[in-house]
Amino acid sequence: MTTYQFYAEVCQIKSPEAIQSLVNATEVRYIRKGDFLVCAGEFQSDICFLMEGLLRGFFLDANGKDVTDCFGFRCGTAAMAFCQLGAENISPMTIEMMEDSVFFCVPISLILELQERYPEVTMFYNHLLIEALNEHWRMKQVLHQYTALQRYQWFLETYPGLVDRVSNKNVASFLGMSPVTLSRLKRTMREQPALS
Numbered sequence: 001m002t003t004y005q006f007y008a009e010v011c012q013i014k015s016p017e018a019i020q021s022l023v024n025a026t027e028v029r030y031i032r033k034g035d036f037l038v039c040a041g042e043f044q045s046d047i048c049f050l051m052e053g054l055l056r057g058f059f060l061d062a063n064g065k066d067v068t069d070c071f072g073f074r075c076g077t078a079a080m081a082f083c084q085l086g087a088e089n090i091s092p093m094t095i096e097m098m099e100d101s102v103f104f105c106v107p108i109s110l111i112l113e114l115q116e117r118y119p120e121v122t123m124f125y126n127h128l129l130i131e132a133l134n135e136h137w138r139m140k141q142v143l144h145q146y147t148a149l150q151r152y153q154w155f156l157e158t159y160p161g162l163v164d165r166v167s168n169k170n171v172a173s174f175l176g177m178s179p180v181t182l183s184r185l186k187r188t189m190r191e192q193p194a195l196s
Contacts, residue, residue: 018117030103031103033098037097039091040094048105050075050101053100054073054098055071056069056166057071057093057094058173059092149188152182
């Protein structure tokens with residue numbers, strides 16, 4: 001997919017002038033597995049859209065333990081950990097590549113400038129925020145209202161194929177359980193068909 005197609009078709013930007021401004025300013029960035037797009041506490045000057053690959057966002061808890069907060073694997077996922085664009089774009093989490101990945105990165109300063117001239121740029125940004133908020137609340141519901149088995153089943157449905165691409169440790173952390181519990185659930189689910 002070209003940068004022009006991405007902004008026109010995925011982002012639904014209608015103005016050719018706005019699209020061309022975005023295309024001209026977009027940097028295609030290749031990041032290797034194990035490397036970071038941004039680390040917690042760093043200033044993030046670009047919005048980076050995942051085009052290929054897999055990432056995870058994580059933070060450290062009070063004991064310094066790494067907690068997986070999110071995964072990104074769908075084309076067009078915005079890899080950003082803040083909601084308000086402006087001078088204080090400090091990332092509260094680290095974004096790590098789980099596979100070699102490709103991003104379209106565009107300066108936040110340009111997004112702010114284009115928002116003043118093109119309403120569809122603001123509409124697209126609002127869409128990103130609403131999507132992120134819905135995902136946040138859904139995750140809270142899953143973590144606090146579902147049993148461990150229900151959380152794992154939800155993960156399998158919501159993130160198809162991801163269980164084979166990331167470690168048990170990261171999936172378990174994301175689902176709020178220990179790797180031992182996750183292994184037990186996997187074994188239980190494998191044995192279920194044999195029981196029926």
